[in-house]
Amino acid sequence: MSQGRADRSxxxxxxxxxxxxxxxxxxxxxxxxxxxxxDRSVHDRFLDALDAELEERWLDGPPVSxxxxxxxxxxxxxxxxxxxxxxxxxxxxxxxCPEVSMEANPESLTEEKAGLARAAGVRRFSMGVQTFHxxxxxxxxxxxxxxxxxxxxxxxxxxxxxxxxxxLMFGIPGETVDEWESDLxxxxxxxxxxxxxxxxxxxxxxxxxxxxxxxxxxxNDQEVDRRMFLLTRERVARAGFSAYxxxxxxxxxxxxxHNDHYWMQGGYVGVGPGASSHRxxxxxTNLKAVDAWAAAALARVPCAATAETxxxxxxxxxxxxxxxxxxxxxxVAAIAERLALPVERLFxxxxxxxxxxxxxxxxxxxxxxxxxxxxxADGVGGDYLEVALPDARQxxx
Ligand SMILES: C[S@@+](CC[C@H](N)C(=O)[O-])C[C@H]1O[C@@H](n2cnc3c(N)ncnc32)[C@H](O)[C@@H]1O
Ligand code: SF4
Numbered sequence: 001m002s003q004g005r006a007d008r009s010x011x012x013x014x015x016x017x018x019x020x021x022x023x024x025x026x027x028x029x030x031x032x033x034x035x036x037x038x039d040r041s042v043h044d045r046f047l048d049a050l051d052a053e054l055e056e057r058w059l060d061g062p063p064v065s066x067x068x069x070x071x072x073x074x075x076x077x078x079x080x081x082x083x084x085x086x087x088x089x090x091x092x093x094x095x096x097c098p099e100v101s102m103e104a105n106p107e108s109l110t111e112e113k114a115g116l117a118r119a120a121g122v123r124r125f126s127m128g129v130q131t132f133h134x135x136x137x138x139x140x141x142x143x144x145x146x147x148x149x150x151x152x153x154x155x156x157x158x159x160x161x162x163x164x165x166x167x168l169m170f171g172i173p174g175e176t177v178d179e180w181e182s183d184l185x186x187x188x189x190x191x192x193x194x195x196x197x198x199x200x201x202x203x204x205x206x207x208x209x210x211x212x213x214x215x216x217x218x219x220n221d222q223e224v225d226r227r228m229f230l231l232t233r234e235r236v237a238r239a240g241f242s243a244y245x246x247x248x249x250x251x252x253x254x255x256x257x258h259n260d261h262y263w264m265q266g267g268y269v270g271v272g273p274g275a276s277s278h279r280x281x282x283x284x285t286n287l288k289a290v291d292a293w294a295a296a297a298l299a300r301v302p303c304a305a306t307a308e309t310x311x312x313x314x315x316x317x318x319x320x321x322x323x324x325x326x327x328x329x330x331x332v333a334a335i336a337e338r339l340a341l342p343v344e345r346l347f348x349x350x351x352x353x354x355x356x357x358x359x360x361x362x363x364x365x366x367x368x369x370x371x372x373x374x375x376x377a378d379g380v381g382g383d384y385l386e387v388a389l390p391d392a393r394q395x396x397x
Contacts, residue, residue: 015065020084028140030206034071046273067102117159131183168197270286281315317386
């Protein structure tokens with residue numbers, strides 16, 4: 001099969017994302033839509049509303065993947081976690097879905113909860129470990145210790161999970177390359193089936209961003225982050241992992257299909273507060289606040305806060321922006337065919353500029369990042385989005 005054909009089948013079908021918006025603490029770096037809510041009646045209302053939203057929204061055939069994320073899905077107590085699976089199971093046949101993933105946090109994952117997930121058809125866990133260093137865990141406001149993370153990983157294995165991914169973060173202020181290397185070693189010692197290693201970003205609206213603005217926290221030297229990034233690629237490759245995306249490494253468990261589908265601009269439906277959906281160029285984002293979203297879902301009225309129909313140039317720009325992050329790059333001819341748009345001509349001068357600067361290479365109709373380009377991937381992707389900026393502006397209400 002040619003590479004281009006592989007690309008086409010990768011983005012086919014529709015994925016389902018389920019957002020569970022509750023957390024034990026709000027981590028200082030996190031801008032995901034999550035809230036610290038101890039009142040379990042709110043969890044119940046969330047589950048009622050999720051059932052109602054799925055009834056209205058999930059109209060397609062079986063999803064090509066399901067991802068239960070958050071927030072912290074494992075924060076739900078066992079009866080409510082079981083109810084979450086019962087609700088999902090009423091709308092989707094989880095055991096027959098090609099991939100069902102769930103985010104698991106070390107502070108709340110127990111063997112009992114892992115067992116419930118397994119019995120319901122969840123087959124992949126993505127566990128947020130971030131770091132094994134106590135002072136960095138404290139700095140990030142994480143609600144667990146390194147030992148707890150290892151114990152939670154063992155609980156998932158004991159419950160029968162043979163596909164567990166570990167999330168790590170590097171570039172924590174003050175972190176040294178040696179500390180990052182020891183984090184990688186300790187994660188690899190767990191023998192995970194997939195790894196995600198993210199460079200910490202200072203997201204607007206977070207505690208970390210505010211601390212940086214008032215000078216209380218200083219980001220790491222960029223050269224240190226660069227060395228950590230390169231070290232990661234070299235070390236995990238030696239451990240047999242394949243770098244299929246900038247921050248994602250496939251081990252025995254293979255790539256995360258759900259994320260690959262998203263990077264290939266496949267259609268997805270997101271349910272839960274703040275979740276986004278994207279089908280055939282129409283992007284809808286749900287109301288963010290749990291109460292407002294639940295009220296709409298339960299009243300059987302649309303839960304959307306915003307809806308936007310993307311213009312073809314925007315879709316092409318986003319396809320390049322997302323696809324360039326994948327190791328095999330993106331097939332420009334395949335996007336052109338899908339969108340019936342002269343993508344090669346529209347982006348030629350930008351791609352030429354990147355090729356001349358040694359940041360991307362062309363192989364037949366594909367463009368992919370060079371080793372130099374990998375280091376500035378956000379900038380390269382941003383340049384593609386900029387091509388569609390005039391159209392994006394016109395699209396704004
Ligand atoms: C949806 S988030 C959190 C999932 C889960 N609640 C947890 O805390 O592990 C998924 C991953 O994104 C990464 N992440 C979140 N915020 C980030 C940031 N500001 N910079 C870099 N990575 C971040 C973390 O590694 C996290 O595990
Ligand atoms: S990083 Fe995870 S646990 Fe922390 S606030 Fe964000 S979603 Fe919640």
